[in-house]
Amino acid sequence: MKETRLPYCDLIFKETHAIIVMNEGSEITVAIGEEITSSLEAHYKGRNFVFITHRKFPHKIDLKVYEGRILKNMIGYAIVSDDPAEVNRAVEERPLWDQAFTFFRELEEAENWARSFFD
Numbered sequence: 001m002k003e004t005r006l007p008y009c010d011l012i013f014k015e016t017h018a019i020i021v022m023n024e025g026s027e028i029t030v031a032i033g034e035e036i037t038s039s040l041e042a043h044y045k046g047r048n049f050v051f052i053t054h055r056k057f058p059h060k061i062d063l064k065v066y067e068g069r070i071l072k073n074m075i076g077y078a079i080v081s082d083d084p085a086e087v088n089r090a091v092e093e094r095p096l097w098d099q100a101f102t103f104f105r106e107l108e109e110a111e112n113w114a115r116s117f118f119d
Helices: 030-044 063-068 084-096 107-118
Strands: 002-006 009-013 015-020 047-053 074-082 100-104
Touching: 002 030, 009 030, 015 107, 030 047, 030 063, 030 107, 047 107, 063 084, 074 084, 074 107, 084 100, 100 107
Parallel strands: 015 047, 047 074, 074 100
Antiparallel strands: 002 009, 009 015
């Protein structure tokens, strides 16, 4: 496991998946999305992985990030939150993602789902 702290988030890299936790009050812009994508690309170097966003804190997301560069080796995407507003936002985000996409209330469930791609 490797952890990287950026000014707006923490990125946790595991063998099969990466977890992002945005800082409270931060915002995902297209430029920040590209920086996160570059960090994922540098770590996984073409190996397949699942991306989990653990939404502990409310933050803004520019949905145009889904129009940016998407890594071909990112084979799944999960949102984790116990906030009902995040469920609604996930419904908006779902059509913007072509690969496996799901929502969980607990991080452990999302990590088990991510590992299942590699069993």
